[in-house]
Amino acid sequence: MSREVARAAAQWLALLESGAATERDHAALQHWRDSHPQHEHTWQKAQSLRRRFSDLPQALAMASLDRPQPGRRAVLKRALGVAALLPAAWLISRQLPVDTWRADLHTATGERKRLPLADGASLQLNTATAADVDVAQRRIRLVDGELALNVPGMAPMTLQTRYGELLVSQAEVCVRQLAAGCRVSVLKGAVQVRDLNGKSTTLQAGRQAPLKASGLGSSAPFDVLQLGWRDGVLSAQNQTLGDFLRELERYRPGVLRWEPGLETLRVTGSFRLDDTDRILSLLASTLGLEVQARTRYWVSLRKKLA
Known part of the structure; x- marks a missing residue:
C-alpha cells in the first residue's frame, strides 16, 4: 500500500x-x-x-x-x-508503512534534509521521504517519497527503487516514487536505468521519464521548476491552482480542501516552503480567496464573497 x-x-x-x-x-x-x-x-x-x-x-x-x-x-x-x-x-x-519507519533516513511531512556522502556525493530528501543507505556497498534504496542524488566522482552509486535501479556516476538525478511508478529526472550527466526486467537504458541530462513495473517509458524535457524543493522553493508558471495546491499538500500536515471552482485559476510565482500558511495567505490575497481554518490541520479555500 x-x-x-x-x-x-x-x-x-x-x-x-x-x-x-x-x-x-x-x-x-x-x-x-x-x-x-x-x-x-x-x-x-x-x-x-x-x-x-x-x-x-x-x-x-x-x-x-x-x-x-x-x-x-x-x-x-x-x-x-x-x-x-x-x-x-x-x-x-x-x-507511514512499517518499512518507512524502519528506514535509515526519513523526513516528516514538510521536512527536508541534505546529507553529505562519501567522495563528495550528496543526498537530499524531500518531504515525507524514507531511504536506506548502505555506505559500504554504495547503495541507496528509496523506500518512499522523493530524493535527489548528486555523485560528482567516477565511483558509481546505485539508487534502488520499487520499479528498478539507477547507476549514478558523474551525474545528478532526482527520483520521485509514486503509487504506480517513479518519475526519474536527470539534472546533469547521464544515468543508467535498469528496469525490473533487466533492460538497461541511458537517460541524459535535461530528460525525464517514468519508470514503472513494465519498464522505462519515453523520455521528455522537464521543467527545472519542478525541482525547486531542493532550494526550499515551490514555483509555478501559469499553473492551475488545483495542480499547485495538490503539490502544496505534500508539504502540509492535515487536510487541505478547496472549492472545485478554484481548480482552473492560474498561479505564477515562487514560494518558500518553510511557511505554507503564508503561501495560502498570499494565494488568498492575490486570487481573491478566503482561507477557512477549523484547526491548523484542517484548512479550506473558497472564493471570497463580494
Missing part, C-alpha cells in the same frame, strides 16, 4: 467522521474509490479498521491504517502516547 493512497483514505474517513461531508464529497469519494483497484482495497481496509476499533477514539484507530494488524494491545501501546497529544488530522497526515 503506498503512503499517498493510505493518506487519502485516512483523510476521506476523517471527513466522513467529521459529519461535514456534503453530497458532492460523497460523490467525489465514490469516484476516487472507482478510479483504481488499490483505492477501493485501501478504503475497505480503512472501513474494516473503523469497525474493529469502533470503541476507541478515531485518532487511535486511524494510527493503524497503514500498519500490519497485530493485537489491539500493541496498537494502543504504539498510538496512545502521541494520539493523546496531537490532533487526529496530524496523525492521519503522517501514516
